[in-house]
Amino acid sequence: MMKKSLLAAVLLSFAVLPAIAAAETWKNVPLIDHNCVDKVKSDPDQHETSCLIKCAKSGYGVLTSDGTWVKLDKKGNEEALAALKATTKTSGIRVTVEGERSGDMIKVSSLTID
Template identity: 45%
Template sequence: MRILASLLAVGLLALPALAATKSFNDVSVVDVSCSKKVAANPDAHTRSCALACEKSGYGILTADKQFLKFDAEGNAKIAGALKASNKADHLRVDVSGDVVGDTLKVTSLKLL
């Protein structure tokens, strides 16, 4: 039983090491609701639509067309940036954070 508990503890400590920190520059940011719909042309996705779909959350479309959802902190950061912006479309960001599965745990974000 002690061995099992020790192995479990070591496994839990190793989990953060599995997250890969990445930076993405000049990538499209879209809301989760529209991510599949606008994948072919994300720059045409409008700020007003992104704000209307805020409750679904946000993420980025990478250069290889993968969609990474933002964590709660990332959603709050981009929502604030979108509300403060007057850009109509072509919503792009520089963002970095830890990639865990299909989620990006945002550490920094800048709306371009």
């Protein structure tokens, strides 16, 4: 019985590790809407907040340090839009995002404007 309990505990710990290891943080990365990503990718800090709000329906993403645009999930889009509506910044929106990346999407656990 002790061996079965120990084996179960070890197997469970291995099942939990990938979920823990998958969490990532992207700090001070540009927030860009899908409509404008190609237009502003070379100079994202010139992208205006009003444009980000107007293009909300296209979806948001972040520009990673290697120049890849990674889209946000539904929760991330909702948090981004709420943060954009609350900010006084008129351009150069950079965010910190915590979540799990799966392919070309981030499952967002939190998003804040820097």
